[in-house]
Amino acid sequence: MGGTAIRRIAVMTGGGDAPGLNAVIRGVAKTAMATFGWDVLGVRDGGEGLLASEFQPLSPEHIRGIAARGGTILGTTNRGNPFSYPVTENGQSRLVDRSHEAVENLRRQRIDALVAIGGDGGLRIAHRLAGLGVNVVGVPKTIDNDLLATDKTFGFETAVQTATDALDKIETTAEAHHRVMVVEVMGRDAGWIALHSGIAGSANVILIPEIPFDTDVVATFVAGRRARKKTYTIVVVAEGAHPVGEKQVFLEVDERTGIRRLGGVGNEVGKRIALKTGLETRVTILGHIQRGGSPTAADRVLATRYGVAAAHIAHEGKFDQMVALKGRDITSVPLSEVTRGLKLVEAGCQVVKTARDLGVCFGDVVPSLVATEA
Numbered sequence: 375m376g377g378t379a380i381r382r383i384a385v386m387t388g389g390g391d392a393p394g395l396n397a398v399i400r401g402v403a404k405t406a407m408a409t410f411g412w413d414v415l416g417v418r419d420g421g422e423g424l425l426a427s428e429f430q431p432l433s434p435e436h437i438r439g440i441a442a443r444g445g446t447i448l449g450t451t452n453r454g455n456p457f458s459y460p461v462t463e464n465g466q467s468r469l470v471d472r473s474h475e476a477v478e479n480l481r482r483q484r485i486d487a488l489v490a491i492g493g494d495g496g497l498r499i500a501h502r503l504a505g506l507g508v509n510v511v512g513v514p515k516t517i518d519n520d521l522l523a524t525d526k527t528f529g530f531e532t533a534v535q536t537a538t539d540a541l542d543k544i545e546t547t548a549e550a551h552h553r554v555m556v557v558e559v560m561g562r563d564a565g566w567i568a569l570h571s572g573i574a575g576s577a578n579v580i581l582i583p584e585i586p587f588d589t590d591v592v593a594t595f596v597a598g599r600r601a602r603k604k605t606y607t608i609v610v611v612a613e614g615a616h617p618v619g620e621k622q623v624f625l626e627v628d629e630r631t632g633i634r635r636l637g638g639v640g641n642e643v644g645k646r647i648a649l650k651t652g653l654e655t656r657v658t659i660l661g662h663i664q665r666g667g668s669p670t671a672a673d674r675v676l677a678t679r680y681g682v683a684a685a686h687i688a689h690e691g692k693f694d695q696m697v698a699l700k701g702r703d704i705t706s707v708p709l710s711e712v713t714r715g716l717k718l719v720e721a722g723c724q725v726v727k728t729a730r731d732l733g734v735c736f737g738d739v740v741p742s743l744v745a746t747e748a
């Protein structure tokens with residue numbers, strides 16, 4: 375593919391869905407068609423569609439009015455890694471490399487460049503495809519906001535807003551019934567959603583993966599609030615949070631891929647608080663509503679900017695790169711830099727310090743009374 379003048383590009387969405395995906399697709403396709411005169415194809419259902427050679431032409435009619443819609447008009451999946459694809463033979467499951475099929479399917483469709491919209495896993499695949507000669511431009515997508523080399527990923531603002539709206543509603547019922555309310559939000563390795571929504575929603579306890587918590591510390595803090603006539607407590611916990619010395623709580627393991635599906639730590643935290651304090655405790659798990667719905671205005675703008683920039687990056691021949699937000703500007707960074715690791719919450723970062731100054735308990739130490747009484 376390298377060195378070919380661009381006439382046709384493909385757009386692919388992979389991994390978990392995020393509000394703003396359609397705005398990216400629109401930005402890429404509209405710029406490609408109107409500015410550069412390219413044909414645009416969409417890959418159906420991420421990696422699965424790439425391997426099955428399921429492409430659909432995108433026209434102005436396909437992308438009209440989609441910026442405000444959640445989900446993705448192309449479909450997506452967490453499966454379909456062409457470099458590690460699960461197959462079952464004679465009752466035995468194993469992983470095979472089908473990447474050559476993916477590359478061949480792109481060549482058959484006369485695709486000159488591929489815009490891959492994905493998170494950490496999807497962009498790792500994109501980087502490996504680039505190593506096989508595919509002209510790839512990546513777009514950062516994850517509601518967890520945990521990708522390196524970009525200040526922000528689209529979908530994050532909407533997920534935080536959804537969680538904050540839920541916390542606002544939870545607080546009224548917590549106050550009415552004098553309960554401890556535990557709200558579990560998404561965040562496998564990074565606690566950005568829990569941290570930001572917890573501050574926005576005036577939570578009293580925020581538990582994140584980066585700061586292992588002590589259940590006794592949390593219980594002491596909650597009981598102390600009740601002793602000081604604070605009639606309710608709001609606890610926000612990221613799905614990947616875990617007690618000191620214990621593993622993350624997960625619901626199941628995919629037998630085909632070995633991928634663990636996290637969830638249930640909210641119930642465990644609620645159970646332990648109730649047991650140790652004797653207080654009435656209820657748990658709400660927000661789950662996939664954080665991925666759904668119409669993106670916020672901020673996410674629509676960011677996603678659109680990413681899509682337009684991705685088309686321009688492809689036009690400039692800057693492949694094996696990802697568009698990224700740096701300060702106020704959209705630039706590009708090597709995909710190799712993006713896939714070095716995850717952008718995690720640092721325990722001493724300013725946002726965590728802000729929460730601590732407000733008297734928020736992170737489960738490692740009991741906050742001072744001065745902050746908690748404010």
